[in-house]
Amino acid sequence: MANTQASVLVNKVKPHKDSWKVHVKLLYSWTQNTSYGGETLECGLADQTLLVVNVVRGPTSYEDIKPFNGVLYPEYKDACFARWLLDEDQEYIDNIVRRSFESFGSDLRHVFVLILYNTLSVPETSWEITLQILSEDIEHNRRIYFNRPKLLLSDEEKMKFSLQEIEKHLRQNGTSLANFTFMPQLPPADDTDSNFLILDERSYDRQALVETLDRGVQKMTDEQRKFFDEILDAVNEERGGMFLVYGFGGTGKTLLWKLISAAIRSKGDIVLNVASSGIASLLLQGGMNAHSRFDIPLSPDEFSSCTMASGSDQANLVKEASLIIWDETPMMSKHCFEALDRSMYDIMGKHRTKPFGGKVVVFGGDFRQVLPVIHGAGRAKIVLAALNSSYLWEHCKFFKLTKNMQLLSGDLTPEEAQELKEFSE
Ligand SMILES: Nc1ncnc2c1ncn2[C@@H]1O[C@H](COP(=O)(O)OP(=O)(O)OP(=O)(O)O)[C@@H](O)[C@H]1O
Numbered sequence: 547m548a549n550t551q552a553s554v555l556v557n558k559v560k561p562h563k564d565s566w567k568v569h570v571k572l573l574y575s576w577t578q579n580t581s582y583g584g585e586t587l588e589c590g591l592a593d594q595t596l597l598v599v600n601v602v603r604g605p606t607s608y609e610d611i612k613p614f615n616g617v618l619y620p621e622y623k624d625a626c627f628a629r630w631l632l633d634e635d636q637e638y639i640d641n642i643v644r645r646s647f648e649s650f651g652s653d654l655r656h657v658f659v660l661i662l663y664n665t666l667s668v669p670e671t672s673w674e675i676t677l678q679i680l681s682e683d684i685e686h687n688r689r690i691y692f693n694r695p696k697l698l699l700s701d702e703e704k705m706k707f708s709l710q711e712i713e714k715h716l717r718q719n720g721t722s723l724a725n726f727t728f729m730p731q732l733p734p735a736d737d738t739d740s741n742f743l744i745l746d747e748r749s750y751d752r753q754a755l756v757e758t759l760d761r762g763v764q765k766m767t768d769e770q771r772k773f774f775d776e777i778l779d780a781v782n783e784e785r786g787g788m789f790l791v792y793g794f795g796g797t798g799k800t801l802l803w804k805l806i807s808a809a810i811r812s813k814g815d816i817v818l819n820v821a822s823s824g825i826a827s828l829l830l831q832g833g834m835n836a837h838s839r840f841d842i843p844l845s846p847d848e849f850s851s852c853t854m855a856s857g858s859d860q861a862n863l864v865k866e867a868s869l870i871i872w873d874e875t876p877m878m879s880k881h882c883f884e885a886l887d888r889s890m891y892d893i894m895g896k897h898r899t900k901p902f903g904g905k906v907v908v909f910g911g912d913f914r915q916v917l918p919v920i921h922g923a924g925r926a927k928i929v930l931a932a933l934n935s936s937y938l939w940e941h942c943k944f945f946k947l948t949k950n951m952q953l954l955s956g957d958l959t960p961e962e963a964q965e966l967k968e969f970s971e
Pocket residue numbers: 765766767770793794795796797798799800801802951952955
């Protein structure tokens with residue numbers, strides 16, 4: 547019976563040749579510490595089967611190796627470490643940790659590559675344990691390389707760039723990570739890695755954003771919360787869509803932009819905050835004038851497109867963005883939105899049936915404030931130039947904010963509140 551169970555284990559671990567290293571180590575340790583009829587054992591398949599059974603009694607899968615001394619280890623490799631069956635790897639890990647006090651990350655990665663060749667029993671575990679040390683200088687190096695002193699990298703990005711460095715060392719020695727199949731592999735080459743615009747948009751302090759979000763979500767009104775959830779759902783489900791958040795001054799549109807942006811940016815994704823005027827864009831974190839951000843022509847007509855070229859850094863940034871928030875939209879000519887819509891078809895290369903190439907775009911503003919300014923135009927011409935006269939309008943979903951949060955803040959005297967109420971309504 548025991549032999550049958552053991553052969554199940556051997557069959558399960560056999561598919562990858564490196565798996566044998568673990569099991570050979572199990573054998574080695576067992577034969578060192580325990581006599582087996584006083585004989586030195588050869589590691590033939592039958593013996594391995596027998597010996598694995600003796601180190602961990604009656605195993606039928608990796609799961610059976612995980613419990614040890616009353617602790618259930620998450621990975622069989624952790625259990626092997628706990629049993630001191632992989633103590634050699636621990637020595638190498640300790641060595642890297644010791645060196646980290648006096649060596650740069652680049653030197654440590656070089657050491658890691660040297661021991662990766664033949665010495666490590668379970669390279670991926672040693673990699674996981676030492677990753678933080680091996681990638682310690684990655685952010686600093688990229689800040690210097692890109693001349694971006696405030697660049698922040700996520701843990702995944704640090705890992706990706708560390709793997710790239712490891713790959714460089716390996717290639718210099720005529721091999722590649724692809725030959726170490728148990729190690730994490732390099733993600734496919736990505737031209738966003740060197741796009742400054744994307745790097746900048748991903749460099750927000752995510753912890754600070756999470757705190758902002760936690761505080762803000764608690765104080766949102768029901769209607770703000772409803773719009774917040776709907777817009778984030780559209781982003782998370784990649785449904786695309788065009789929304790208009792409409793509300794007079796003080797109803798909390800800017801707060802809504804801030805919290806939606808925080809929710810998306812705190813996950814390392816990109817939100818492009820733009821406004822129709824440079825002044826209005828100053829209220830938005832990372833805000834820019836829409837003309838500059840999308841290269842919209844200064845006097846667009848019904849045939850215009852944005853001048854950003856498909857494949858450029860700017861176009862790749864727009865493609866990579868999860869959401870576009872465009873504030874103070876009523877004051878802009880509909881041709882500006884239509885120009886972006888046409889360009890997005892080219893940039894996204896899909897969703898010809900959806901506006902903006904399937905990207906989620908949220909507009910905000912108050913149509914009772916300034917409408918497009920057209921020299922010498924009458925009322926009809928101005929109304930015809932506004933967003934609600936565009937072919938895009940039929941795709942638009944409306945959200946109306948009704949509560950003037952500024953009035954409810956309690957910071958105003960009754961006279962100030964009355965004056966503000968009359969002005970905003
Ligand atoms: N849910 C809320 N709880 C408490 N204060 C809020 C809330 N929503 C908004 N506020 C506050 O109300 C004030 C006005 O909000 P905000 O600037 O976001 O409005 P707005 O619609 O963007 O106005 P405007 O169109 O004039 O720019 C701000 O001080 C904001 O912090």
